[in-house]
Amino acid sequence: MGNEQRRFGMLALLLALALALAACGQPAPGTGGGTTGGGTTGTTPAPSGEPIKIGAIFDLTGATADVGTPYSKGQIAYIDWRNANGGVAGRPLQLISQDYAYEVPRAEELYTQFVTQDKVVVFSGWGTGDTEALKGRISEDQIPFISASYSAELADPAKTPYNFLVAPTYSDQMIIAMKWALEDWKAKGNTGAPKFAYLFNDSPFGRSPLADGTAFAQANGVETPLEVPSPRGATDLTPQLTQIRDFGANYVFLQNVSTPAALAVKNAKSLGLDIQFICLNWCANELLIKLAGADAEGVVGAIPFDPAAEGAKVALEFAKEKGIDYGGADSTFVQGWTAMSILVSGIEKTLAEGKELTGENIKNALETMGAIDTGGVTQPVVFSATDHAGAKSLRMFRVENGKWVAITDFISAR
């Protein structure tokens, strides 16, 4: 009988779980997911009224978790800070968020749940693959969507009317980086054209800027750049770097997250390669310096969000005050904070105008509010009905003595 009992134990457990699931089907009031509402320790009166629901998916355990975690902390911190300061128009913000492990099907499931059951009014996304997979539904559901993906595919409101980009697109970032590289090549007294190579994350995120970058390079007399995908979860990039060395590249553009980028930089050092590495957005941050140490010296980065700017102080001080641990990735934390603040500014304007909080109204508010000032963290972000690429320019930084130092003024891709 013992064996049978065990089997029934398992079965009973399964049934209990199934029942629990069925029970969870109904939206349980007041039990939002990663809810952060109610952090009302400030001196301002606690926000009351119906909470404004914001959906978000984060990568805390997946392929891009190293930067996904500080980004998510920045977003959560902004909501907490906002609620501590009276919320929006006296109403608290409620963040409904969950980890999706960088998996497209999980992202679709969570998005549907937050939009249809929780009735979130805006959404903060993460990866390129999942944002692109969701773009059709985002338009159908009319949910203003700010993603951490700056894929150029998402910038045209004629195709994706509800997607907003708060940083230069990956294509623009790549072109800006190439512009810098061409100048640097000349400044060093070289003649002729340099050779470019890409070392990129093997995903839609990594491949997103390659075609536009190659077109720009070719138009400027550079030989077609070498494309080298960096395998997910690689622990050694020597074969890829050897390929780049054999090609004779002078500049390598890293479209990847910090951990693999740091690995590439370290491997290159041990191989004795004399190559200028240029990181786009997601590896140009403090994590890279932390992981690559002294080997990161001299790496150049295209950073759209400047943590040293005046506007970033509020975020960083709030984090210090609350003891939020984001692994020292200031720029990524500030990036998450800023992206969320822009999304919320759309809600704020809609409420200020006395309109109902619908996706369409928030979208119109974002498109008509003019330049959104981020306190110098980015150039002012401007959306219009025909252009959702809110920022067009950024500064190039270089790692000097273990810190990112701005080396150029704002450069625009066009």
Add this chain to the structure above:
Amino acid sequence: MQSGTFHTTYAADMALRPYWPQRLRIALVLVAVLVFPWFADRYWLNLANTIAIAAIGAIGLNILVGYTGQISIGQGGFMAVGAFSAGLMAARLGMPMWLTVPIASLFTAFVGAFFGLPSLRLKGLYLAIATLAAQEIITWVLTHGKLLGIGESLSIPRETSNLFGIPMTAIGNPDFAFYWVTVGCLIVTVIFVSNLFRSRAGRAFVAIRDQDIAAQVIGVDLFRYKLLAFATSSFFAGLAGALTAHYRGIISWERFTIDTSILYLAMIIIGGLGSVSGSIYGAAFITLLPALLSNLARLLSGVVPQINSYLPYMQQGAFGLAIILFLIFEPEGIVKMWRNVKDYFRLWPFSY
């Protein structure tokens, strides 16, 4: 009380479901399936569609692994073939869904049979690695998609998702409309595959699984039936892929990696190898497990505020734990657990 089988006609003897409780259960399930979408919201319809598509894929894999004993780690790749061939036909030629889905499934069957060619010489682990190679080759072709003119992802025009000229949106939101398509395809798949194993070909498959040399001795053409198993299995993988493409409206190779292949193997192991209903249970279990955990965490977040920071790791752990628990306590899967329940009530109170 039923104490034996007393069929008096050949027809009764050959019936797929000879007993009235079985027929009653099927009728109840069908009624539930028909009633469900009218009460479910889009989240649940989305889950139901995901399960239905996964179940078709899992049944396809079960034909190969569970019934014919040919281990395959290439399911994700074959699904990608179905998804991209349907997607390309819809996006480039503007072909409607009711044409792209069957053509893509047939094409996948052909591709599957091609990659099944080594199966005559290879068995067990060796064949598993050969199918792994199929997975990798297909992913390589897709990521170097310039060969086929595919970009990073492929968008499928909404208007191609029509049935005989009637747009899907005519009957409601996409989740509701696709429910009838995905569940319809699942029902047809279930009927076809349940009957397949009563046919000559199906019995040949089972004979090959149980002992291929003995099967050859009694006259089963091994090569032909192994290829046929690969083709049939891949047909349903392609069907699942093509439905995914049209349902999601956009596809990228990220959805069909080796992880997907492993997930489908997990589905049929948890559900029950060599069982059609087991494949459905497995697909439902694997799809609902993460949803269940996140919903559970949301319920508990009022009591245990920190649960959300642990949830991601719980989800990762739960998947592994579920597989280990099944392998230890019920290697024959959910379908066996269900059978135990039925036996318990059938034999009660004289279980021994």
